[in-house]
Amino acid sequence: MKPVKVAVLGATGMVGQRFISLLEGHPYFRLTDLAASERSAGKRYGDAASWYLSEPMPEGIRESVVKAMDPGGIDADIVFSALPSSVARDVEPLFAREGFVVASNASAYRKEPDVPLLIPEVNPEHLGLIEVQKRNRGWDGCIITNPNCTTIVLALSLKPLYDAFGIKRLHVVSMQALSGAGYSGVPSMAIIDNVIPYIGGEEEKVESEPLKILGKLQEGVVKNADFTVSASCNRVQTSDGHLESVFIDLAEPASPEDVEDLFRRFKGEPQKLGLPTAPDPPIIVRGEPDRPQPRFDRMAGGGMAITVGRIRRDSIFDIKYSVLGHNTIRGAAGASILNAELFVEKGL
Ligand SMILES: NC(=O)c1ccc[n+]([C@@H]2O[C@H](COP(=O)([O-])OP(=O)(O)OC[C@H]3O[C@@H](n4cnc5c(N)ncnc54)[C@H](OP(=O)(O)O)[C@@H]3O)[C@@H](O)[C@H]2O)c1
Known part of the structure; x- marks a missing residue:
């Protein structure tokens, strides 16, 4: 399989760091971009984030330049969102509209009737909501959420x-x-x-x-x-x-x-x-x-x-x-990555 390009939104936070760590060497996904708030955008990742995980920061990440929350500047097919919910409410639809698959940790869209709230072992068939979501909202992309x-x-x-x-x-x-x-x-x-x-x-x-x-x-x-x-x-x-x-x-x-x-x-x-x-x-x-x-x-x-x-x-x-x-692996970053793996494996 050709690697799928992925980016992390909210890359400097607790969940964002888990994404970076779990995506290292991933067989399906290649991490191409990192984005965070205006406070971090334009800085080297190593200067913008205090790395808190016991695993070392993956090679090359320290020097990456953090991008702003602008879909036009992000080179990826899937974006993993580790944004606060209040920010996700405005930002995630911008990406979905532009054709990105947004795999989100935030609670902003979990309750929406046309958004899957997915645990791949529990309700994989709920991915069927994506078709409904695209039809309802006229988006090229979509939002898939994982639970709290x-x-x-x-x-x-x-x-x-x-x-x-x-x-x-x-x-x-x-x-x-x-x-x-x-x-x-x-x-x-x-x-x-x-x-x-x-x-x-x-x-x-x-x-x-x-x-x-x-x-x-x-x-x-x-x-x-x-x-x-x-x-x-x-x-x-x-x-x-x-x-x-x-x-x-x-x-x-x-x-x-x-x-x-x-x-x-x-x-x-x-x-x-x-x-x-x-x-x-x-x-x-x-x-x-x-x-x-x-x-x-x-x-x-x-x-x-x-x-x-x-x-x-x-x-x-x-x-x-x-x-x-x-909580930050099964309960957050790992959950989103598993959602995205199911999405890719199903050829969606
Ligand atoms: N922690 C968990 O166990 C867990 C579990 C499940 C779900 N979640 C959910 O995952 C999301 C992230 O949680 P977290 O614990 O990683 O939070 P966090 O440590 O506070 O990190 C928040 C991230 O969002 C960015 N951000 C904040 N305000 C922004 C803005 N106005 N515009 C753009 N980016 C902004 C921050 O960038 P800067 O560094 O530039 O400020 C940072 O990268 C939340 O929705 C949370 O509810 C967390």
């Missing part, structure tokens, strides 16, 4: 349960890493020796996005899944990796052993297609009583697998378990 980082981890774990037993309702309590708030998101004096039981806008996303993701696409419209999600989101002082406690009522009876068996056997379309970024297996089950843990389990499957554990009966709900995923 907490939602991706949750929804991937729900998929096998939803298909096998149905879901009546669930409650999720999240313990979310600092990188989820961006590089300058949470001041150190606010979080040292502390847990903050509030993340603005997060609970609404976690309560609504799974219903669209697990919804059925019929005649160009996604009919949302009809269960209820209650979320309680907390910021904790881990660097990467969101841990979630899930309490769930299923529509049909199931034992913890049934649930564990489903998690272990689950595979999705990316695994069947052998997509480069697809973890295999996508769900890892740990039997130890004290796993998953962010420090030990976030890099499972290169940061793309989720890890579940502590699957057991609950005294109020049917079943409870813990699930963990890397």
Whole structure:
């Protein structure tokens, strides 16, 4: 396959840096441009960004000149967007209109009825919305979104349960890493020796996005899944990796052993297609009583697998378990790259 040219919008931020790191040596994609705000445009990347990843900055990136958010100046077919939502709302359509495929991390377009909110293992058929989107909006390109980082981890774990037993309702309590708030998101004096039981806008996303993701696409419209999600989101002082406690009522009876068996056997379309970024297996089950843990389990499957554990009966709900995923890899940059791989592999 001829390499597809890709660019990163918001390349200097937490998620932007993950994109740069994950795209190094990618078999489908060649990184050709980096763009960020007016504050960074025109500067060498090495001067504009403080590199925060433990992996070294890939060769050649330091000297690249950061571009402005102008589709005319970007040489790529796919743009990965790691922009703040308020900026993405105006910028992403400019690129889609000009024929770029925008694979976005931002929440700006996730709820739009003609925009796929995609997890390739869960709802690959929702790529069918692209045709509807192009027709509705008259764009040559399109916008594909990935869910919020907490939602991706949750929804991937729900998929096998939803298909096998149905879901009546669930409650999720999240313990979310600092990188989820961006590089300058949470001041150190606010979080040292502390847990903050509030993340603005997060609970609404976690309560609504799974219903669209697990919804059925019929005649160009996604009919949302009809269960209820209650979320309680907390910021904790881990660097990467969101841990979630899930309490769930299923529509049909199931034992913890049934649930564990489903998690272990689950595979999705990316695994069947052998997509480069697809973890295999996508769900890892740990039997130890004290796993998953962010420090030990976030890099499972290169940061793309989720890890579940502590699957057991609950005294109020049917079943409870813990699930963990890397928020800037599976929950952000890696998720967008997997979306783009599916898009390319399907010849779209
Ligand atoms: N962090 C996570 O775990 C995570 C997970 C899922 C989704 N997301 C979403 O991903 C997006 C990026 O998050 P992040 O954590 O990487 O944020 P971040 O660290 O604050 O980075 C933001 C990026 O956007 C650029 N930017 C800011 N204002 C701009 C403007 N007015 N015009 C053009 N570019 C602008 C910044 O460039 P400068 O450096 O030049 O300012 C920077 O490159 C957000 O929508 C976030 O909600 C994040």
